[in-house]
Amino acid sequence: MRVLLVGSGGREHALAKLIVSSRNTVELYVLADYANPGLRREAEATGGRLLAVNTSDPPAVVKVAEALSPDITVVGPEEPQFHGVTDALRERGFAVFGASRACSEVERSKVFGRYLMWKHGIPGRLHFTSFRSLEEAEEFVRYAGDVVVKPARQFGGKGVRVVRDTKAFLSEAKQRVKSSSVLRTFEELDALGEEYKVLVEQRVEGVEYTAQVVTDGSYVLPLPLVQDYPHAFELDVGYETGGMGSISGPGHLLPFVNEEEYETTERIVKQVLEKLQEETGDRYTGAFAGQMMLTGLWGPTVIEFYSRFGDPELSCLVPRLESDFLELLDRAARGALAGAKLEVSESTVSIVKAIAPVGYPASKSEASGHPVIVDEVRIRELGCHLLYASVEEGVGGGIYTKGSRAFEVVCAAEDYERAYRLTEAAMGYISSLDGWPLYHRSDIGSGWLIEARRREAERVRAVYRSKQLRGTLGESFTVWMPGKGIVASPLLSPLR
Amino acid sequence: MSGTISILAFEPGWELHRFASYGLDALGHRGGSRRIVCWRQSGRVVCGDLESADSQALSDSGAVVAAWLNGRPDGQLVEGESSVAVADRPSGLLPEIARDVERALSTDRPHARLAESLSSYGSADAPSLTVLTSRGELVVWRSSVGLTPLVVGGYGFDMAIASSETSAIEMLDADVRRHLLPGEGVYASRRQVRLFSTGAAERARLCLFELLYTARHDSTVDGVSVYEFRRELGRRLGRYLDDPVDVVTGVPETALPYAVGLSQATGAPFELGFVGTLRRERSMMKEGVRERLIAVHLKLNPIRRVFEGKRVAVVDDSMVTGSTLKTVAQLLRYRVGARELHVLVASPKLAGTCPYGVVGLDPGSLISAHLDESDIERYLDVDSLAWLREEDVETVARGFCLRLCGACFGRSLLGGGE
Ligand SMILES: Nc1ncnc2c1ncn2[C@@H]1O[C@H](COP(=O)(O)OP(=O)(O)OP(=O)(O)O)[C@@H](O)[C@H]1O
Secondary structure, rough: OOOEEEEEHHHHHHHHHHHEEEEEEOOEEEEEOOOOOHHHHHHOOOOEEEEEEEOEEEEEHHHHHHHHHHOOEEEEOHHHHHOOOOHHHHHHOEEEEEHHHHHHHHHHHHHHHHHHHHOOOOOOOOOEEOOOHHHHHHHHHHHOOOOEEOOOEEOOOOOOOOOOOOOHHHHHHHHHHHHHHHHHHHHHHHOOOOOOOOOEEOOOOOEEEEEEEEEOOOOEOOOOEEEEEEEEHHHHEEOOOOOOOEEEEEOOOOOOOOOHHHHHHHHHHHHHHHHHHHHHHHOOOOOEEEEEEEEEOOEEEEEEEEOOOOOOHHHHHOOEEEEOOOHHHHHHHHOOOOOOOEEOOOOOOOEEEEEEEEEEEOOOOEEEEEEEEOOOHHHHOOOOEEEEOEEEHHHOEEEEOOOOOEEEEEEEEEHHHHHHHHHHHHHHHHEEEEOOOOEOOOOOOHHHHHHHHHHHHHHHHHHHHHHHHHOOOOOOOOEOOOOEEEEEOOOOOOOO | OOOEEEEEEEOOOOOHHHHHHHHHHHOHHHHHHHOEEEEEEOOOOEEEEEOOOOHHHHHHHHHHEEEEEOOOOOOOOOOOOEEEEEEEEOOOOOHHHHHHHHHHHHHHHHOHHHHHHHOOOOOOOOOOOOEEEOOOOEEEEOOOOEOOOOOEEEOOOOOOEEEHHHHHHHOOOOOOEEEEOOOOOEOOOOOEEEEEEOOOOOOOOEEEEHHHOOOOOOOOHHHHEEHHHHHHHHHHHHHHOOOOOOOEOOOOOOOOOHHHHHHHHHHOOEEOOOOOOOOOOOOOOOOOOOHHHHHHHHHOEHHHHHHOOOOEEEEEOOOOHHHHHHHHHHHHHHHHHOOEEEEOOOOOOOOOOOOOOOOOOOOHHOOHHOOHHHHHHHHHHOOOEOOHHHHHHHHHHHOOOEEEEEEHHHHEEEEEEO
8 A cells, every 4th residue: 555644753753653564565655844764764664755845835745646646645744734735635536634724724723623612512612812903912911810822823832821820919920921922922923924813711720631533524533542741841841842742541541531531522522523524514534633631620621622643642652552553544534434443552551752952942943953863773672662753864864953852752561660661761772962962851651740640630620520510610700790790701702 | 947939930021029029928937037039140140138139130030049048148058150059057068069069060961960969968968959050040959868848840831930838839829840859959941951869868858847837837848738747746635635625726826737636636626816916927936035035925915715714725836945835824824814724735845956957946945855844834834734755756757658857856767767
């Protein structure tokens, strides 16, 4: 089977590994923006190749597809979807796994996904409001209180400011930070020509996890839950990143999410998919994910949607998926997913850790251009997988960092303690050649951090269960205004 | 006793002087007598009073260290060439450690070097540290012996905060992320945050006074709720109250959870007994006898109806000079007219000074080290007097999986010895 994989990073390397482990004989071609050596090798080992093109340029991608006539094209990242690459391929009759441009709007625009949830009363929604004009946004955040300020569109996993504001004596200082972040976000999105620039959302707290599914538009096949770690640094502090690691298991759950919460999450994801297709009139074919948080407000709550697999969420499943993943992708692409099953190793859990050059994520230029070396044999001996992410081959075959997370390591074992030891050991085999420091989060997957998440989940679980009993799930911000009565969310109106 | 709060902002625009100021307020109960704040300015680290510090400079600094010191900064504050180090207690080792830290930080793998050079202080009597460098790096390290606590927290994607107490982190609207174990430290800069460890010393333990007196009731120390620990000791006191009483009360503020525990154990009702005037002061930490008495007198106006004609059990966390309890006893007996007075102390008898300099005890004025029980009872003029025994603290400490230093009580280890 000839497979064309579009995308350049760690997620695509995970996809490549899952694809080549298929029962079918695979010939893998990869279309990437840069020469990712991991992807190149996966392709070459099957007799295919890595081809460098701008993956967000529909004519360029179509041209390659036409030359190769693949049996299936898998589009990994969201940017090509936003630019219409999936649609252009489908128009030419290719079987494509990946959301259409219209469907991927659910990720691209943070307003759209939220609007859908409010319009259809889907549980797990947060109060929010979004702005076209700077003046309105600035005025609003002056009174907004305990909120999160976000770019109104997907912005490469950055730009989110979580400004907890529950202490009046610090409120003024926080208000100034909110204002400056509104201004910055506004300018950045204005430059992109976006209609809505700034989104302000109710802040919640709890335990985050990602629920990924594969769908052909009518049948939805959930993958095991994964927890992703967005903070750049150990102890969950520092910058927002695309994710410094993830964990999955046991089974399809996580140590801090129970079966009932899993089912509620699945219902939310399915409802969103259904309404999304209704609204766009387009069939959703590909991967979809809810980035969730277990909160006291709702239990399972939606923070964000992905119109693709998560990165590094998918990586976590590489050692645990036992079914033929390519077959699933293929059936989804052909609208024949009904009845498909996903087999996952029940006896293992897995941990992914990303390693990045110092400088990431605040200064991409500092983090770029460092030669790195990996002892892949030793990592394989540990039973772990190495995924190449933001690295490229330079002249003379050396590998250089491109400024983001350079590699991911995935290890599975029968429990977290063992998987943890393996990932930490594997990290020791990655280093830079110019002495530039690389870092990873040693706390991800550790017993104490999992335990802290478990306790946090218990705290919010008690709260949402009590709200559930009282029939007030999702209700918050109710204020009694003398003369007006009780007003739900006086600040945040969902639709403007 | 002292306390620190240090903050590193990953993003610009945070008014750090406000955070430092409220952080220090949140630690004011720890009994430090001098507030300082250190920040970066014109390529150096400078320290001064918060009041006279330039608030813009503090915000621009991106990282600040604020602390309550024991009094004179000798041995607790070292201003080096490119950094400032603050210790949790006076220590002759501080200048040397501060120099080593400065050296480690000038290398290209600072956290690894730090761990190496601090490990050499594993067995020595090194204090815990907070260091700020002129490059905006922040280092906190809990000494291998532990003794005083250190916790690390975070605020959104914006700040990392380290402090002596969880309640200070919570008061800044941030989340507690980890109680550092003895020997653990964190290296933080805008580009990297790394947890490191030099390993715990074999005799690693937590100062009993931290749980008994220093920390706030609303703090969690090494994972243990201070309030619960105090209430549990109060429950154990029930064994030492032989006579029936009508009411149980505690000397505010510290002793209230002990009194709650005693009340729960005996069934006698807990009542609030006193109202203070002016702000809350930690009487034990006052240096002179007169200052101490002033603080005691200011915080103890009795609620008469609670005590009039009653048989009263009064609980305090510890007995140092006995002057607080003497004052209470006199008030309740002569001014208010309590019928019986039973005094219960929720810790063992103090036997000597603190060998680590964590708690400033004057060995000459420790009443229990100089008088026997019946003399103290006579001096206080009470109907009965009892202390908790070391075995009780031992049992409670084990229940909470704690290893405590009770050197000033004459026991270098209480609880969880393997
Ligand atoms: N309403 C909220 N309340 C509390 N925290 C939030 C909220 N929204 C976002 N966050 C935090 O910010 C992080 C990033 O948010 P979000 O997913 O919206 O941004 P993003 O830029 O789309 O990131 P990514 O593309 O990596 O998912 C979340 O993982 C969560 O930790």
